[in-house]
Amino acid sequence: MQYRKLIEKRRSVRKFLMGKKPDWRKILQAIDCARFIPSPGNQYNFHFILVSDKNLIEQIAQACQQEFVSHGDYVVVCVSDPGALERLYGERANKYNSQQAGAAIENFLLALTDLGLATTWVGHFYEEMIKRVLEIPDKFTVEAVFPIGLEAKNISKKTKIKADLENIVYFDKWANIYMKPKNIITSDAA
16 A cells, blocks of 8 residues: 555544454554664664453453443553663653654554554553553553454544644744745846
8 A cells, every 4th residue: 555545544443343353463463563663772662462352351441431442352552661761861761752652653553554454542541450450560651552453334434634734834933834945036136
């Protein structure tokens, strides 16, 4: 798939096809894509937990307070170790940690889309509950939760309006919405 089309195709899906479970190896392929990101000091401080146990998935859904999470055939939880970067970068570590997690997650999401799998990024959850359920050590941070399945058919595929480019880009200085070429020939110069 062409990259631009892949980006435009990726969307949040909360309704999954029941009774047809995707191959878990496709999810591993998507997790593998998360490794190919820029990383501070070549330190990879993130981990993914692939959950298939329905009892654990139910508990994760409770921690997220989102019933649709329990409808995924699998749940992937992204976890990071902020301490790994803190040893190298001190105060800047938190910023680098969130940048790295975001880049890894986006690669993961795009790969899932490319592989025909559906998910949504869940960022609201009770972290301590997820740590307890999945036996994640305290030093780690739970970054996000992703219920995964095949998208239910006959779902209205409304295209959400995304931000217009002119509303998110400025040129040279804050709030300057016009690109000004540097070599302008004016009538005064002639």
